[in-house]
Amino acid sequence: MSTAAARRRPATIHDVAREAGVSRGTVSRVLNGGHYVSPSAKAAVDAAIRRTGYVVNRHARSLITGKSDSVAFLLTEPQERFFEDPNFNVLLRACTQALAAQDIPLLLMIAGTEDERRRNLRYIEAGHVDGVLLVSSHSGDPVVARLHEAGVPVVACGKPLGQTAKIGYVAADDRDGARDMVRHLHASGRRRIATVTGPLDTPGGVERLAGYRETLAEVGLPVDETLIAGGDYSRASGEDAARALLERAPDIDAVFVASDLMAQGVLDTLARAGRRVPEDIAVGGFDDSPAALSSRPSLTTIRQPWDRISTEMVRTLLARIAGEEPAAVILPTELVRRESA
């Protein structure tokens, strides 16, 4: 403490009690809702708190209550996703702020490697957090089962695939979003509509493909398997998929791409192949990420309500912590029309 002001010993509930001329118990009651406290006592305590600058010691509180009043944001993605996907930013930020509004700190945990996974699970299972906001897309993630087994309240972002356990989750209506996009492409006169899927071990990948299939059937278009190319949400995989599609089916007039990032790759490949967008081929993305606006042409896409997803995740998790049953929340998406379709 040589260069900075020394840290004073912070005021305790005892100091406040003495200052206010009441007992610890009364101060504690004021702190926790103020029931069974006379107005005069409450006023005295409030004043004493202000005068002393008292802030509860959460460690002491947690020690006795057995709750930590904190929540983990656990990411079990391979690292690249976290980098590339701009949605994580929004999600993380909105969750942090929704929690901050309730004075609950968010612990960020990243479990990329097996070692990190073990360490984080250990921490969580030790009861150091009251609940977990889980971002994990791959099918059959062992972390999900482990957390459930340990009895830790969990809310996932997106429906956890391949889980027997009943886990609460919040997700955008991927299937409906895909339907909207394909309907839009069809309504604008396209008849050879291809798709680039996301990874099929993720809920988004599966659902968006399902929506694509359903809509083709609905409008009476044949589902042609050569029009379906697989991607992994990365830009590069979009380029590859578009190349494959152009080769297998040069007559396509539209592509529904399961993410904006891949759509950028598709646009690149199409440009290189001399196809004009949207004149020759319409392209629809998914996510409404910043990339959608900055790409050339700008992307028609499906907006996922990330801010609402975040607040719902937090709300659902807090309810779960309070003892409610796990629930699934599906939120509507929105078609955003721009230049590419």
Add this chain to the structure above:
Amino acid sequence: MSTAAARRRPATIHDVAREAGVSRGTVSRVLNGGHYVSPSAKAAVDAAIRRTGYVVNRHARSLITGKSDSVAFLLTEPQERFFEDPNFNVLLRACTQALAAQDIPLLLMIAGTEDERRRNLRYIEAGHVDGVLLVSSHSGDPVVARLHEAGVPVVACGKPLGQTAKIGYVAADDRDGARDMVRHLHASGRRRIATVTGPLDTPGGVERLAGYRETLAEVGLPVDETLIAGGDYSRASGEDAARALLERAPDIDAVFVASDLMAQGVLDTLARAGRRVPEDIAVGGFDDSPAALSSRPSLTTIRQPWDRISTEMVRTLLARIAGEEPAAVILPTELVRRESA
């Protein structure tokens, strides 16, 4: 606890002691380095810990040690930056992992609004975290002074501007990076080298401009103020700046842009104005963000060593917490040659 396995009462240090046939004190010593513990006792305790699945209760520990063994990552940026800037992702992720390696959780705090700022400061000043990794670029941020005053160890990302207090920080060598880029442009034959600056109340903005000026002087080129256009790191500001430059000095043959995002805007404007890159005008960026690779043409840029910045921030902060004096760490940048220059 209806749907999930009930949470068992976790093992305490007492349980371990009984299981190992020693006292609490001995277990505690094993937990904290194992000094003054006989090999046989240590072995018994280790075995007992494994058998009971014991994990320390950090709340109890913190209550007596007065330390929290956690660190805050505090962001006092206006929100947009957090979204747009891909560097935050890398920084945040690397910090989380560097801390995780020491078993120190990271609390994510975002102080966009005044209310959030107050809340977070209150939390930090109450001693709920041992130190703060601070990301705040604007000059004279009151948060910096407040934290310093409260005696909380702080390490900033980038030199804090307009602070009288001595704050430790870690930064890339912005000035040197700018020098490298301008030298590179000069070496490739360019003689009318313009620049688009970052916001001049941020260290990056100031230093990169300084590097630009120094290098022009060094190679004997006149510093022409009409060749300097201001930006705010956003893509849109890059477009505007490029337009202004083309108008004021149509004969420029190179632009050093202080961020990749702005450089993308510059590329857009140049393309619209019919200038070819790099044939007519060379463009150099800064950051080596993903955008640099995906832009067309790909951007020659300056890589900031974000992974090293992160690990150094963590290392410095932990040292600071351990009582060392605040230090400044400047890390070298690297020129990445691509198509645009």
Add this chain to the structure above:
DNA sequence: TTCTCTACTGTGAACGCTCACAGATGCATG
């Protein structure tokens, strides 16, 4: 009056850990 009920208040006992201290043991030294 006496009893009951409600509103309020204070007190001791935890929560699980670390730290200081006291004590024990063994070995080298005087």
Add this chain to the structure above:
DNA sequence: CATGCATCTGTGAGCGTTCACAGTAGAGAA
């Protein structure tokens, strides 16, 4: 044989809360 020292071990106190409980006072009912 006493003394010192280093190594090892157990014990009690206390960190700052909350919670259960006991207790007081006053109002209203019997």
